[in-house]
Amino acid sequence: MALFGSPTNDKRPVFLNLLQIHLPLTALVSILHRVSGIGMILGLPIVLVMFYCVVAGPSEYQSMVFLSSFTMSKVILLLILTGTMYHILAGIRHIYDDFAGTHALIHARYTAWLLMFAWVAWIVACIWRLWF
Numbered sequence: 001m002a003l004f005g006s007p008t009n010d011k012r013p014v015f016l017n018l019l020q021i022h023l024p025l026t027a028l029v030s031i032l033h034r035v036s037g038i039g040m041i042l043g044l045p046i047v048l049v050m051f052y053c054v055v056a057g058p059s060e061y062q063s064m065v066f067l068s069s070f071t072m073s074k075v076i077l078l079l080i081l082t083g084t085m086y087h088i089l090a091g092i093r094h095i096y097d098d099f100a101g102t103h104a105l106i107h108a109r110y111t112a113w114l115l116m117f118a119w120v121a122w123i124v125a126c127i128w129r130l131w132f
Contacts, residue, residue, distance in 0.1 A: 026105075029112045033090035036083040043080040074130050078123075085122045089115050 023031070053064040067073050093111050097103065 024109075025112045025116070026108045029090060029093075029115055033087060033094075036087040036090070039079070039083040040087055043076075043083065046076065047080060078126055078130055081126050082119070082123050085126075086119050089118055089122075 050064060053060040068077065093115050097108070097111065
């Protein structure tokens with residue numbers, strides 16, 4: 001006899017294909033907020049080196065300008081910028097929900113859509129600024 005019931009009598013479906021599970025937007029926003037936080041931590045050394053090179057002197061600044069002209073460095077910088085902005089926007093959303101006391105599902109969906117729209121607009125602005 002199993003501790004939590006017999007596995008042969010368990011009729012609940014087991015569906016672990018993550019590519020076919022359709023998450024609600026609010027769950028996706030929450031998961032992306034956590035992922036962007038991890039990305040911020042991983043991108044912190046790059047940002048600190050960039051800040052150091054900017055304030056260290058003219059030769060370090062020119063080397064950072066030269067390194068920033070490559071496409072790969074632009075992609076890395078874009079990922080760091082958009083991840084940080086998403087994390088900030090999602091954090092503001094959470095703080096607003098906590099202080100406003102609006103925990104209705106329709107309000108959560110509305111703010112999730114607003115967050116995603118603002119984030120996509122931020123990505124477009126960053127791409128426009130970095131490449132054009």
